Amino acid sequence: CRWNLTFRQTFKDRLSQRFENELPGVDIFVTTADPIIEPPMMVMNTVLSVMAYDYPTEKISVYLSDDGGSELTYYALLEAAEFAKQWIPYCKKYSVEPRSPVAYFVSIATDAVGVDDKKANDLAVIKKSYKDMETKIENAVKLGHIPEKVRSKQKGFSQWDSHLSKRDHDTYLQVVIDGRDPKAIDVEGLVLPTLVYLAREKRPQYHHNFKAGSMNALIRVSSNISNGKVILNVDCDMYSNNSMAIRDALCCLMDEEKGHEVAFIQFPQNFENLTKNELYISFMRTISEVELHALDGFDGPFYVGSGCFHRRDTLCGRKFTKGCKSDMKWEISRKREETTIHELEEDSKVLANCAYEQNTEWGKEMGLKYGCAIEDVFTGLSIQCRGWRSVYLNPTRKAFLGVAPTTLLQMLVQQKRWSEGSFQILLSRHNPAFSDQISLGQKLGYAYVGAWSMNFLPTLFYTVIPSLYLLKGISLFPRVSSPWIIPFAYVIIAKYTGSFLEFLWAGGSALGWWNDQRMWLYKRSSSYIFSFIDTILYLLGYSDSAFVITAKTSDEDESQRYEKEIMEFGASSPLFSVLASLAVLNLYCFAGFVKEAISLGSKGGIAEVYDTMALQILLCGILILINLPLYQALYLRKDKGKLPGSIALKSMAFGVFGLTCFNFSY
Ligand SMILES: O=c1ccn([C@@H]2O[C@H](COP(=O)(O)OP(=O)(O)O[C@H]3O[C@H](CO)[C@@H](O)[C@H](O)[C@H]3O)[C@@H](O)[C@H]2O)c(=O)[nH]1
Ligand SMILES: [Mn+2]
Numbered sequence: 001c002r003w004n005l006t007f008r009q010t011f012k013d014r015l016s017q018r019f020e021n022e023l024p025g026v027d028i029f030v031t032t033a034d035p036i037i038e039p040p041m042m043v044m045n046t047v048l049s050v051m052a053y054d055y056p057t058e059k060i061s062v063y064l065s066d067d068g069g070s071e072l073t074y075y076a077l078l079e080a081a082e083f084a085k086q087w088i089p090y091c092k093k094y095s096v097e098p099r100s101p102v103a104y105f106v107s108i109a110t111d112a113v114g115v116d117d118k119k120a121n122d123l124a125v126i127k128k129s130y131k132d133m134e135t136k137i138e139n140a141v142k143l144g145h146i147p148e149k150v151r152s153k154q155k156g157f158s159q160w161d162s163h164l165s166k167r168d169h170d171t172y173l174q175v176v177i178d179g180r181d182p183k184a185i186d187v188e189g190l191v192l193p194t195l196v197y198l199a200r201e202k203r204p205q206y207h208h209n210f211k212a213g214s215m216n217a218l219i220r221v222s223s224n225i226s227n228g229k230v231i232l233n234v235d236c237d238m239y240s241n242n243s244m245a246i247r248d249a250l251c252c253l254m255d256e257e258k259g260h261e262v263a264f265i266q267f268p269q270n271f272e273n274l275t276k277n278e279l280y281i282s283f284m285r286t287i288s289e290v291e292l293h294a295l296d297g298f299d300g301p302f303y304v305g306s307g308c309f310h311r312r313d314t315l316c317g318r319k320f321t322k323g324c325k326s327d328m329k330w331e332i333s334r335k336r337e338e339t340t341i342h343e344l345e346e347d348s349k350v351l352a353n354c355a356y357e358q359n360t361e362w363g364k365e366m367g368l369k370y371g372c373a374i375e376d377v378f379t380g381l382s383i384q385c386r387g388w389r390s391v392y393l394n395p396t397r398k399a400f401l402g403v404a405p406t407t408l409l410q411m412l413v414q415q416k417r418w419s420e421g422s423f424q425i426l427l428s429r430h431n432p433a434f435s436d437q438i439s440l441g442q443k444l445g446y447a448y449v450g451a452w453s454m455n456f457l458p459t460l461f462y463t464v465i466p467s468l469y470l471l472k473g474i475s476l477f478p479r480v481s482s483p484w485i486i487p488f489a490y491v492i493i494a495k496y497t498g499s500f501l502e503f504l505w506a507g508g509s510a511l512g513w514w515n516d517q518r519m520w521l522y523k524r525s526s527s528y529i530f531s532f533i534d535t536i537l538y539l540l541g542y543s544d545s546a547f548v549i550t551a552k553t554s555d556e557d558e559s560q561r562y563e564k565e566i567m568e569f570g571a572s573s574p575l576f577s578v579l580a581s582l583a584v585l586n587l588y589c590f591a592g593f594v595k596e597a598i599s600l601g602s603k604g605g606i607a608e609v610y611d612t613m614a615l616q617i618l619l620c621g622i623l624i625l626i627n628l629p630l631y632q633a634l635y636l637r638k639d640k641g642k643l644p645g646s647i648a649l650k651s652m653a654f655g656v657f658g659l660t661c662f663n664f665s666y
Helices: 012-022 040-051 071-093 101-107 118-143 148-153 155-162 210-225 245-253 283-296 341-352 375-385 408-427 440-450 453-472 485-505 510-539 556-563 574-603 606-626 628-636 645-665
Strands: 026-032 060-066 172-177 194-199 230-235 262-266 308-311 389-392 400-402
Touching: 012 245, 026 040, 026 210, 040 060, 040 071, 040 101, 040 118, 040 230, 060 071, 060 210, 071 118, 071 155, 071 172, 071 194, 101 118, 155 172, 172 341, 194 210, 210 230, 210 341, 210 375, 230 245, 245 262, 245 308, 262 375, 283 389, 283 440, 283 485, 283 510, 375 389, 375 408, 375 440, 408 440, 408 453, 408 510, 408 574, 453 510, 453 574, 453 606, 453 645, 485 510, 510 574, 510 606, 574 606, 574 628, 574 645, 606 628, 628 645
Parallel strands: 026 060, 026 230, 060 194, 262 389
Antiparallel strands: 172 194, 230 308, 262 308
């Protein structure tokens, strides 16, 4: 994975010089699924940030897909559209960065600007408008529905009159800002980007295919409304942190020599809410700063969902053909200038109905692929198998910032979904090994993530067996005094110094690396076991794969502990039962060994023990150190984030049971 790291730099001024008047239309998709887990205010900040890109506004169209089918989200979008009229000109006037209002307000030190200054005045005005919008939206959210007074003012709400539930409703679609309308202008009189709300039809008898389903509905609806040649897709928490990102991506897509081979440009997933030592997701650092750069050296990175620019036609199944340079036209084809907005809405709605995809290639060769827990990687793979390459861009000013999981359980559940999806790909007939279109390096890249799940086997082996044998006094590794220790010592030292230095190089902290080792262990000994079992059951037809949405909020207590980097357990999940049982088993083994060693020590046989058992002592000892926060959560902590008593009991019972079995079998 580290053979051919590739780093790219773009020259945006040259893009402007050559192509400023021929820049393509860009359709931006934001997906949300639940107004509770994904608060409308957060979603609106993302929407506003992408509406305000440094790019000709008439060429930007923003589509919000709401799988929650919630009128609260719709209402929030109406309010955001009003606020955009002030926000977009403000951003352009002061070259604001980042362009998510809330992130911007946090980032500027208010006391730095003079009071009578024009800028300070503008800032106060814009802040006030933002507050007003926020109050209105939050009040509606608190209330749980839209007050009749507001409802009656906007005919769009009447779509909800027939609403049955989140899983059973018509298509709701409204062009909130019609970019073609000469009256759709901001406070400075400049045109606004097009803004569309979509909640695709949901019926219990049709599978909705989660995010992939909503993306496909968006692809069709947008093709009927703005038909931008480039599609950017972001998760609802991933706001734009760099207003130049569209131009960065276009530098790669419009490159006259190589651009025609490129299907998509992936930016890394970075996070805003990280603590100093990244308690849970420090591994994303290695993925973003090292592994994706490495894949870029082998014909391109995976498509990892958020922060990715696609060519519309390659996303819809187009094959790469050598010498197709000439028909890559970029002109904007704003469709149907003459249709009225009402007509446009009505015939776009049909495209988002459940039955539309029946007996079509959607979900197979068209659009995002269905039937995999990570639709993104699966879709990217199929694009690469059609001969395209992809590009990884990681500018210094991060292009997108999102919300990382803030509890251990959220992280483990997310990891379960990711490893399950990768394993599904590996076991399917789409296994990249069979493709003759993708390079060996890329195949190895897919194999590496595909095998995540299976890693639980060696991990379980190494966390259980050497410790049990340590207790028994049976040595499994070479003696320290034997030359056979050299390969072991070499691998251990080289691997860990390597990964430590790399982590620091990638911008992490020493403690962050230590946390990373813990997460390495926890993912492998919980998420991966369950994803392995679930994938096998899924293949045998016994279970259906689901998409558990990652929560993007946490309560006051929880976030305080997160800030202080205290690990959050607090739930009785089977994932925790496994982790606690393994930790307790190791504690017993180590304690038993220490007791034994003390009595041996008094008889003088201790040196022999160290010589024969050194590696097992090291391994078991490190497992204990790494598990310290878990023991605390089991036995010492009193707050809500501790492990529940039931898990303490279970893990103790398992520990005793494990030891007894082992004793009897030996
Ligand atoms: O039925 C659904 C479920 C999810 N989503 C949206 O999908 C996005 C990602 O969901 P999240 O719970 O945040 O998942 P993550 O694990 O953080 O997301 C990563 O992994 C997913 C695949 O597992 C990809 O879809 C994402 O793009 C990628 O960022 C969010 O905007 C959701 O609103 C939907 O639109 N419909
Ligand atoms: Mn997410």
